[in-house]
Amino acid sequence: MIEAWTAPDVRAAEKPLLAAGEPLMSRAAHALAATVLRDVAARRRSLAPGSPPRLRGGLGSDGLPGEAAVRGPGAGRRGAGARGAGARGDVRGARAVLLVGAGNNGGDTLFAGALLARRGLAVTAVLAAPRVHDAGLAALRAAGGRVVSLFDVRVPVVVAEVAEADVVLDGLVGIGAHGVLRPPAGGLVRALADARAALPHGAPRPWVVAVDVPSGIGVDDGTVAGPVLPADRTVTFGALKPGLVLPPAVHLAGIVEVVDLGLGLGDRRVTGGGAPGRSPASGPAVRRLEARDVAALLRVPGPRDHKYTRGVVGVVAGTEAFPGAAVLAVSGAARAGAGMVRYLGPESVGALVLGRRPEVVTTGGRVQSWVLGPGVPADDDAADDQGRRIFGALAAVTGLLSADVTGGAVPAVVDAGAIELVEHRCPPSVVITPHAGELTALMQRLGHGVDRAGVEAEPLRWARAAHEATGATVLLKGSVTVIAGQDGVFAQADGPAWLATAGAGDVLAGLLGTLLASRSADVLARPGLAAELAAAAVLLHGRAAWAVSGGSGDAQARAGAGTGARAGGPVVALDVADALPAAIADVLAGA
Ligand SMILES: NC(=O)C1=CN([C@@H]2O[C@H](COP(=O)(O)OP(=O)(O)OC[C@H]3O[C@@H](n4cnc5c(N)ncnc54)[C@H](OP(=O)(O)O)[C@@H]3O)[C@@H](O)[C@H]2O)[C@@H](O)CC1
Ligand SMILES: Nc1ncnc2c1ncn2[C@@H]1O[C@H](COP(=O)(O)OP(=O)(O)O)[C@@H](O)[C@H]1O
Ligand SMILES: [K+]
Structure with a gap:
């Protein structure tokens, strides 16, 4: 930690x-x-005549400052001075x-x-x-x-x-x-x-x-x-x-x-x-959170487990207009190790989901967590009945409907268009997952005069404000994802910038749904746990994305601080979901 x-x-x-x-x-x-002496010595070494070329502007393979400069204009002038020497140390x-x-x-x-x-x-x-x-x-x-x-x-x-x-x-x-x-x-x-x-x-x-x-x-x-x-x-x-x-x-x-x-x-x-x-x-x-913290949070199935004890995730995602989000959210949930994924949505979208993930069940029933909203537009009146389903689930998770009707509240991920449907105070076991634009819309709806630039300038302030206003745990997505929950704030920087791609958030929503379902009772008993699991989901999502991108680097480099690490290449969202099992296995193995 x-x-x-x-x-x-x-x-x-x-x-x-x-x-x-x-x-x-x-x-x-x-x-x-x-530290300064070490940096200066390493920099000099990298500039010494005959030394092998290094990556520009960042870290060398030894983790110390790399070349940064040298072969560009002015190198000769500097070469005569301090930067040109190069004796080790x-x-x-x-x-x-x-x-x-x-x-x-x-x-x-x-x-x-x-x-x-x-x-x-x-x-x-x-x-x-x-x-x-x-x-x-x-x-x-x-x-x-x-x-x-x-x-x-x-x-x-x-x-x-x-x-x-x-x-x-x-x-x-x-x-x-x-x-x-x-x-x-x-x-x-x-x-x-x-x-x-x-x-x-x-x-x-x-x-x-x-x-x-x-x-x-x-x-x-x-x-x-x-x-x-x-x-x-x-x-x-x-x-x-x-x-x-x-x-x-x-x-x-x-x-x-x-x-x-x-x-x-x-x-x-x-x-x-x-x-x-x-x-x-x-x-x-x-x-x-670091990987070992996440390993401690993950619930690893044992011999007494069966699919229901591992947790069933109910997914209300996707519409005729945005069917892919359903596939991505369901894949995120399934690949993260849900005991079962129930998909609720239009028949045509359900068929698409089954085509990609035949293990998904498309009938209603009890769930240990909900994933609500990916691919459901906020302003779409004809959202294929998805709005009605989301309202129903929200009523259950916010306690609006009695446990006799719902079978009891469960944790939930409220993403994309579903964020706009939150009308009642939520428990912290509800995690809303906006990006900066969605958080801006939410805060404006709640009467705050903030624009997107304002949210981006003060993400901590606005994530906290949204948590305080809604009661929900708030996961504000970005290159550094800020999570404000009942027991404090997390800032996770785990993924490559390549992860900024359509559908990546849908995968995260599904993945988080599975983590919440796997520890559903714990989350209800200790609501601060929702933020920890949210942070864990961000770490796994980021590590899966790094694996897909082929990039490398230590945590600092991954956070964008250094450029010595391999920058990796593009990723697509479904591949990130598919990389989750290996990412989880690595974290559990302490890799
Ligand atoms: N205590 C210890 O033994 C240890 C302390 N440690 C070190 O001490 C540091 C803290 O030192 P510190 O408390 O003296 O404050 P510091 O950050 O130097 O700034 C205060 C001065 O800056 C001024 N100033 C303020 N705002 C300003 C602005 N916007 N623009 C311009 N000026 C501004 C302010 O002026 P004032 O506003 O009060 O007129 C005041 O003169 C800490 O970061 C660590 O490095 C470590 O060595 C560990 C051991
Ligand atoms: N510059 C970045 N570096 C690393 N990760 C990023 C960056 N920008 C966005 N992300 C991540 O990419 C994902 C994008 O999610 P989102 O904006 O919801 O996309 P979508 O709605 O299309 O699924 C989030 O997990 C976010 O944290
Ligand atoms: K300083």
């Missing part, structure tokens, strides 16, 4: 250690310097620029800069505040570092200096940040980000290391309201912060490395969370 903790949580955890005289800043600075003469703000984040950066200077790097600190960390500044000066102030030199001069650097350390603000970066730091960062964005793909540029967080991101909510210099690596202290796992800020963090300061946050038991201002004991603000 990956856990992210808010700035107040981190501060609260640091407090007793600082009071006890623990040298946290020194630890942070040493770890930061060690030799970093002497490499150029580092520190961007230094007023607080301890700047202090970390100055102390790390002093360590780099002592290792032979040419270090320049650019001070973006009239006053910076005194001891850090003194240490840098004593180590031979050069210091310039943004109050004395103009931004274009700094931009030119940065362009010549091998590495830039962004230490403007950390967890003490509030609001968008103010001048002069904001202007500098905007200019640096613009200069970087203007470079042709693969052109030489310095490696950017963010200190604790990329300065300017919303540390606790992942928003990006102003200028931010995109990092290649973020070295974060004590614990991950929500902004390093949540979109859109996660896309600016690069490869994230957590330095253990002994804060003990991860050692605490998770008892809740998700709301700002909690004490650390209440749990991480955001969690991300």
Whole structure:
């Protein structure tokens, strides 16, 4: 399990250690310097004459920064300097620029800069505040570092200096940040980000290391309201912060490395969370499941099981106009290991489903979960009676119909057009699965004046708002899928961008239906489990998509942070469903 903790949580955890005289800043600075030295050395190695060509702009096969630059224009000029040397581990003469703000984040950066200077790097600190960390500044000066102030030199001069650097350390603000970066730091960062964005793909540029967080991101909510210099690596202290796992800020963090300061946050038991201002004991603000967590959530059948104990999934999906969604949702459910899948829908669609999946049953009966809505348009009055079926199932799962009639509530996945049919408060065992457009429509219907861009800018806020407004667990789809449930928030980044293809969401809905059915009673007893199973479904969906795409890479690279991994190729939704058994087997085997 990956856990992210808010700035107040981190501060609260640091407090007793600082009071006890623990040298946290020194630890942070040493770890930061060690990472920078490793990155600079690896980068140099990859640029050394005679070294084999590497992938552009990202990680080498050793997982360290790869080529990024070299064979493009300017390589010769740089070759004469720091980037051209290439003795293994030799970093002497490499150029580092520190961007230094007023607080301890700047202090970390100055102390790390002093360590780099002592290792032979040419270090320049650019001070973006009239006053910076005194001891850090003194240490840098004593180590031979050069210091310039943004109050004395103009931004274009700094931009030119940065362009010549091998590495830039962004230490403007950390967890003490509030609001968008103010001048002069904001202007500098905007200019640096613009200069970087203007470079042709693969052109030489310095490696950017963010200190604790990329300065300017919303540390606790992942928003990006102003200028931010995109990092290649973020070295974060004590614990991950929500902004390093949540979109859109996660896309600016690069490869994230957590330095253990002994804060003990991860050692605490998770008892809740998700709301700002909690004490650390209440749990991480955001969690991300890893494969071993998913293995623990999956219910593996045993000798006493039969198809009904494994869970029956009822699927109301597809219309005459969109029959394929039924095939995809049913395939997702069946391939994920449902004991049985019941399909309810128009006869012609049922025939198509049976043609592809003859094991599906097309008669009514009891189910342990529902999958409602894939391929059923929200605004289609003549939706082949599917709207009526969905209303009926929703009435059962929201408790509107008595258990005498329904046989008892069961968990449900409410997808696509069915989201528009939710009129009553739901229990958290109902998981609604919108993409940003569908969530926007839902929130507008509930009276919020938000547009799609607004949802995409603040996915955490709107997923939470939808959870609070509907009661349902909310799974907001995207490259990072944000899930807001009763016991907190998950942010899953598991699939390749190739997964952004029609029908992929239908497969996810079916797959999640099976996970909910397999643990139906548990979900009703502990509604927070619905969000965990939703996160598990996203992980399996993403891993199946990677397998189909032929791509590879570690979790960071898969999250889009690095490009050294194989990028893979296109996928189609039905193939993702077909890859689920192997993905599940891999997860259960600990692969
Ligand atoms: N405590 C420790 O021993 C450890 C701490 N650690 C490190 O300390 C960092 C936290 O340090 P911190 O608390 O000093 O806050 P920090 O992030 O440097 O920023 C505050 C300064 O920035 C300013 N500022 C704020 N917003 C701004 C904006 N939008 N635009 C411009 N300026 C802005 C703000 O000014 P103000 O708004 O108050 O006038 C204030 O001067 C943490 O991230 C980690 O790196 C680690 O070493 C572990 C051990
Ligand atoms: N850039 C991306 N990278 C990885 N996965 C993505 C990306 N964009 C979308 N996805 C995933 O692709 C799927 C698309 O689902 P959805 O939008 O509902 O499509 P459909 O309605 O056609 O089935 C979701 O699981 C979503 O999380
Ligand atoms: K920073």
